[in-house]
Amino acid sequence: MAVLSSQGITFEISVPVVIIGAGACGLTAALTVADAGVEVIVLERDSVPQGSTALSSGMIPACETRIQKNKKIGDSVAVMAADILSKAHQQTDPEMVNVVCRESGPAIDWLAETHGIELTLVEGFLYPNHSYLRMHAPASRIGADLIGSMTQAVEWAGVDVLTDSTVIDLFADPTGRIAGLRFERPDGSLETLGCSALILACNGFGGNPEMVKRLIPEMADANYFGHTGNQGDAILWGQTLGAATADLGSYQGHGSVAHPHGILVSWALMMQGGIQVNAHGQRFSNEHDGYSEQGRRVIAQPGSIAWNIFDSRLFEIGQGFEDFRQAVSAGAIIKADTISQLVEKCGLPEAPFKATMEEIVSLAGGIGKDRFGRDFTTNPELRSPYCAVKVTGSLFHTQGGLVVDRDARVLRADTTALPNLFAGGGAARGVSGPADWGYLSGNGLLTAITLGRIAGRVSAINNK
Ligand SMILES: Cc1cc2nc3c(=O)[nH]c(=O)nc-3n(C[C@H](O)[C@H](O)[C@H](O)COP(=O)(O)OP(=O)(O)OC[C@H]3O[C@@H](n4cnc5c(N)ncnc54)[C@H](O)[C@@H]3O)c2cc1C
Structure with missing residues (x-):
């Protein structure tokens, strides 16, 4: 060269x-x-x-x-x-x-x-x-x-x-x-x-x-x-x-690549009401800042992973994306009728995750302010049945x-x-x-x- x-x-x-x-x-x-x-x-x-x-x-x-x-x-x-x-x-x-x-x-x-x-x-x-x-x-x-x-x-x-x-x-x-x-x-x-x-x-x-x-x-x-x-x-x-x-x-990073499948999971799910939690069941950022900086933030979490948490309404939105459909076919998306089932399937600690879910329901109802600065009132609250996908952060391009x-x-x-x-x-x-x-x-x-x-x-x- x-x-x-x-x-x-x-x-x-x-x-x-x-x-x-x-x-x-x-x-x-x-x-x-x-x-x-x-x-x-x-x-x-x-x-x-x-x-x-x-x-x-x-x-x-x-x-x-x-x-x-x-x-x-x-x-x-x-x-x-x-x-x-x-x-x-x-x-x-x-x-x-x-x-x-x-x-x-x-x-x-x-x-x-x-x-x-x-x-x-x-x-x-x-x-x-x-x-x-x-x-x-x-x-x-x-x-x-x-x-x-x-x-x-x-x-x-x-x-x-x-x-x-x-x-x-x-x-x-x-x-x-x-x-x-x-x-x-x-x-x-x-x-x-x-x-x-x-x-x-x-x-x-x-x-x-x-x-x-x-x-x-x-x-x-x-x-x-x-x-x-x-x-x-x-x-x-x-x-x-x-x-x-x-x-x-x-660079453009991305905070939502299904792990270990290596399939992009659209950020549309986050913009429409989904959240990310770490292995401790806790949110760690304002997901609406953007997916690029979220790559670095996810990598900084334990095991360099996060869980995207969403529901069946958002699952339907995801179906509009080819890569999301691939993630479904690859078995990356976990579904559960209750929060207890979800924590069991994802291996998340129950108490802190339940507290996270209760908090975002309150935030969606306009009660309290999100400490990361996200406005939850613009989307419906997450409802059963729930979905989750394990993701990691990636470098997309410089x-x-x-x-x-x-x-x-x-x-x-x-x-x-x-x-x-x-x-x-x-x-x-x-x-x-x-x-x-x-x-x-x-x-x-x-x-x-x-x-x-x-x-x-x-x-x-x-x-x-
Ligand atoms: C998973 C993913 C999703 C993305 N989604 C979006 C999106 O939806 N919207 C968006 O705006 N951006 C998105 N991006 C970023 C976007 O893909 C890039 O910014 C864009 O494709 C860059 O275009 P380009 O023509 O500069 O480069 P490229 O499309 O990468 O083309 C460069 C070409 O140069 C060739 N090349 C390199 N070196 C040489 C050489 N020495 N001799 C001959 N050929 C060479 C390469 O083989 C390549 O084909 C995404 C990126 C990734 C990874």
């Missing part, structure tokens, strides 16, 4: 725009370049485009979309930007937040109307700290369907996606202008490709244990739930080229990365742009601030889609 001198190097084949990574960011960028009538190639290390995008729930936040307008949802760029900034405690770049929010609505409309990527509005509940319904997702709510339809769209657009191609080296001149790259095939053979512009869409470093240990030590031992091919290559190349990086300790400008150009430490290098998605600095608590649901795909589209548009204009 190196940046080599381009002096004296000639490339047999050159393409105006080359993209590394065929996740949501890379494929969005590719569609944009193709729409502009400019030739583009995507290089992807896997045999089939998947990335973390395929593992995701495919929820893309966006405002002022046609779907929202048809449903008379009064969302706006200003409100969405304020939500993101508030979750990040104002510790992220407000200009970039505005850029991605402004781009989000047009990007969703364009994906649907120009490229046939079917997305529906996720209704019924608000994700933590979102002011309006703005999650757009495949009807199945699974990222594999999102990447599947994007791959299909890219094929229809006539874009070449070269799979089984792991980019290992970039060639650049002393000014940092990228002349091309070298990639490796599964048989170990090496090939080169020239380019006039390069888009880094190869995500962050969640799949690189050494980098996680160094940059996010608190998650060094956590289960990584994202794509293992995301090795931090964009950040490493960028740093060699003198690019600025920021928020490298930032949010820090290369600093880019409003054109998705990679910036040097002195804030000048590298000549022809772009980044988006997990390769670029996100909008979640410096830590796990700043992640507003959907910040991952938001910057993948929006920065991917911007990078595609600007790189295409410069290469027409």
Whole structure:
């Protein structure tokens, strides 16, 4: 993994725009370049485009979309930007937040109307700290369907996606202008490709244990739930080229992965009235702060586990999610008619758990204040029959990365742009601030889609 001198190097084949990574960011960028009538190639290390995008729930936040307008949802760029900034405690770049929010609505409309990527509005509940319904997702709510339809769209657009191609080296001149790259095939053979512009869409470093240990030590031992091919290559190349990086300790965690099954259990259950208790039968946090910081909080509990407690009403809501149905099929969900039965099945201590359940019934009735700051009056109290699932905390993806400008150009430490290098998605600095608590649901795909589209548009204009 190196940046080599381009002096004296000639490339047999050159393409105006080359993209590394065929996740949501890379494929969005590719569609944009193709729409502009400019030739583009995507290089992807896997045999089939998947990335973390395929593992995701495919929820893309966006405002002022046609779907929202048809449903008379009064969302706006200003409100969405304020939500993101508030979750990040104002510790992220407000200009970039505005850029991605402004781009989000047009990007969703364009994906649907120009490229046939079917997305529906996720209704019924608000994700933590979102002011309006703005999650757009495949009807199945699974990222594999999102990447599947994007791959299909890219094929229809006539874009070449070269799979089984792991980019290992970039060639650049002393000014940092990228002349091309070298990639490796599964048989170990090496090939080169020239380019006039390069888009880094190869995500962050969640799949690189050494980098996680160094940059996010608190998650060094956590289960990584994202794509293992995301090795931090964009950040490493960028740093060699003198690019600025920021928020490298930032990440999306998750506090609700069924254990030991390794299946995501939707946070919708928490938002609609569910609670988390530890092995002592006690709550330990405000579950409505967000699922990202909850990953770290769950890991800090005895045995690094928690129990999600909910009821049959919430079970029905969960059934709307494919991964929840998988958790049911895998036998992860425990059901019980009474609290006594539930504690027996989960191995929880009866007295403290009963006290927890009594407390949340009182809180739902408006009696007393929750010491963690959660408002229980907005949802019905939990009722028999009850359900539970044992969960652990995980690292989903990293949010820090290369600093880019409003054109998705990679910036040097002195804030000048590298000549022809772009980044988006997990390769670029996100909008979640410096830590796990700043992640507003959907910040991952938001910057993948929006920065991917911007990078595609600007790189295409410069290469027409
Ligand atoms: C379980 C889970 C659920 C999630 N749910 C959501 C959600 O609902 N909404 C949301 O907004 N976010 C969600 N996220 C986060 C979201 O998945 C990511 O933020 C998003 O997919 C990033 O897109 P990307 O295109 O940057 O990266 P990816 O989709 O990971 O694509 C990067 C691609 O680059 C390839 N690559 C890497 N290095 C090289 C190389 N050297 N050469 C060639 N190819 C390379 C990889 O193989 C990969 O295919 C979730 C994440 C997880 C793990």
